[in-house]
Amino acid sequence: MTAYERPSAPGSVGAPGSSIGPGSSGAPGVDGRDTDGHDAVVLAGGAARRLGGADKPGVHVGGRALLDRVLAACSGAAVTVVVAEPRPTARPVEWAREDPPGGGPLAALDAGLRHTTAAYVVVLSADLPFLDEKTVERLLTALQEADTEGVLLTDSGGRDQPLVAAYRSAALRRELAALRTEHGELTGLPLRRLTNALELTRITDPVASFDCDTWDDIAAARARIREHGHVLDEWITAVKDELGIDLDVDTGTLLDLARDAAHGVARPAAPLTTFLVGYAAAQAKGGPEAVAEAARKATALALRWAAEAKADDGTAPPPTAPSGTGTGTGTGTGAGAGTETTTGTSTGTGSATAAPEARPDAG
Numbered sequence: 001m002t003a004y005e006r007p008s009a010p011g012s013v014g015a016p017g018s019s020i021g022p023g024s025s026g027a028p029g030v031d032g033r034d035t036d037g038h039d040a041v042v043l044a045g046g047a048a049r050r051l052g053g054a055d056k057p058g059v060h061v062g063g064r065a066l067l068d069r070v071l072a073a074c075s076g077a078a079v080t081v082v083v084a085e086p087r088p089t090a091r092p093v094e095w096a097r098e099d100p101p102g103g104g105p106l107a108a109l110d111a112g113l114r115h116t117t118a119a120y121v122v123v124l125s126a127d128l129p130f131l132d133e134k135t136v137e138r139l140l141t142a143l144q145e146a147d148t149e150g151v152l153l154t155d156s157g158g159r160d161q162p163l164v165a166a167y168r169s170a171a172l173r174r175e176l177a178a179l180r181t182e183h184g185e186l187t188g189l190p191l192r193r194l195t196n197a198l199e200l201t202r203i204t205d206p207v208a209s210f211d212c213d214t215w216d217d218i219a220a221a222r223a224r225i226r227e228h229g230h231v232l233d234e235w236i237t238a239v240k241d242e243l244g245i246d247l248d249v250d251t252g253t254l255l256d257l258a259r260d261a262a263h264g265v266a267r268p269a270a271p272l273t274t275f276l277v278g279y280a281a282a283q284a285k286g287g288p289e290a291v292a293e294a295a296r297k298a299t300a301l302a303l304r305w306a307a308e309a310k311a312d313d314g315t316a317p318p319p320t321a322p323s324g325t326g327t328g329t330g331t332g333t334g335a336g337a338g339t340e341t342t343t344g345t346s347t348g349t350g351s352a353t354a355a356p357e358a359r360p361d362a363g
Contacts, residue, residue, distance in 0.1 A: 038119075038140055040077035041112035042070055043105055043163060044084035044126035045097070050214045057084065057126040059218060062225040063238040064090075066127050066212060072241065073131040074122055081115045083108040084126070090241045103187035105163070106194060110176050110186055118169060120144070125163035127212040129221040135208040139166040142201055149198045156206035162195045164209050171198055249291045257295045257302070264306030273298050 044067055048056040057067035067082070068090040074080055079094060086095045094115050098107035109123060120143060122136055135153075142151040143166045152165035175197045180186055212218050225234045236251060257277065258270035265273075277298050281290040 037078045038076075038122060038166070039116035039169075040074040040080040040122040040124065041109060041116065042067070042074070042080065042082045042093075042124050042126050043108045043112070044082050045101065045108055046125075051218075056212065058087070059212070061129045061212070061218065061221045062234045064241055066129060068241055070124050070126050070128050070131055072237070073128070073133055073136055074124060075246075076133060076136065077122060078118055079116055081112040082126075083112045090244070098187075100187065104189060105191045106176065106179065106186040106189045109172070109191075109194075110180075113169065113172060113176070116169060120166055121169045121172065122166045123163060123172075124165075125211060128164060128208070128210070129212060129225070130207045130210055131164065132208070135164075135205065136166075138203070139164075142166075142203060143168070146201045148201045150195075151201040151203060152195075153205045153209040154202050155204075155209045158204070160195065160200075160202065161209045161211070162191050164211075167198070247287060247291075249288050253292060253295050257299045260299055260302040260306070264302045264309070269302075273302070 044057040046056065048054055051059070058065050060066075061069065067087075071080060071082075071089060071091045071093065075091060080091070081096050082089070082093045083096045083098060085097070085101075096111045096115055098104075098111040113121065120140060122139065124131065139151050139153070149171035150165055150167040153161045155161055172194070175194050176186065178197070179189060179193055183189060210217075210221070212221055224230065232251070239245075240247065254274055254277070258274050261273040262270040277291065277294040280294040284290045284294075286293075
């Protein structure tokens with residue numbers, strides 16, 4: 001598989017105007033940074049031996065790189081640090097690298113933590129296709145409410161997944177320092193040396209904890225995403241990432257608009273109308289409210305268009321002109337003794353009812 005690339009993506013490393021580059025500071029945190037909330041550290045530098053050495057963070061699942069899917073899930077972090085060689089990403093991140101590269105998860109985690117300052121840190125691997133923002137929020141909420149040092153997910157077999165977790169940053173730094181003192185360095189040490197020393201809360205979530213270690217895992221993830229219950233949301237999210245759009249809209253409203261445009265006007269009107277709605281919202285420099293207002297106007301127009309069509313084809317009653325006067329040519333008689341002149345004015349004691357105006361295409 002080839003690496004995921006998005007040349008000049010907004011906010012990506014290498015994109016014009018981007019000020020975010022590889023992290024090189026060895027000091028913990030950056031001066032002036034808000035320490036409220038939480039940070040995120042994503043470990044994305046593994047060798048992927050069971051994938052034949054493929055660039056696992058760049059493998060596409062549902063049209064999106066695995067790394068980008070994880071970055072979307074932790075988008076609420078004040079700072080997101082990816083420990084790997086820099087690459088284009090859909091969201092802005094800071095970059096860090098363990099020394100030496102390939103030194104293992106503990107060395108990578110230590111390198112990432114040096115760029116964070118928040119009291120809580122979400123620690124994730126870069127191969128979690130079903131991780132979402134709700135799961136990250138769930139981990140953080142449980143950590144804030146629990147009297148423990150971390151909250152992690154367990155998989156369907158009950159196994160701990162320490163790279164799908166939220167931790168108290170101070171606890172991680174304390175134990176990493178202790179391990180460094182004991183062993184001299186962190187390179188090559190397994191992650192369990194850290195987690196075994198922490199008091200942890202566990203949450204079982206077989207879906208969010210699913211990671212892609214093999215090509216069979218990749219195939220299973222791709223198949224699930226294409227299931228009927230998931231495909232639309234996955235597609236919309238993929239399109240927004242591809243276009244650099246960070247906007248939550250009511251997809252139901254847009255689908256209703258597309259239906260009304262297709263039924264009331266013509267089938268090709270559906271995609272064109274929804275495109276124009278999005279363009280109008282962008283021109284107004286608005287958010288979801290601007291999309292909703294543009295969709296409301298377009299829907300009303302489509303319904304008026306459909307109502308006119310029904311009136312013209314005889315499925316709806318034609319409008320009736322007021323009684324008492326009529327216009328036309330030739331002669332005619334009303335209910336009384338008056339006559340209608342060529343100027344179209346009717347006189348007399350009775351009333352005349354005007355016929356509906358002929359359609360422009362009438363013979």
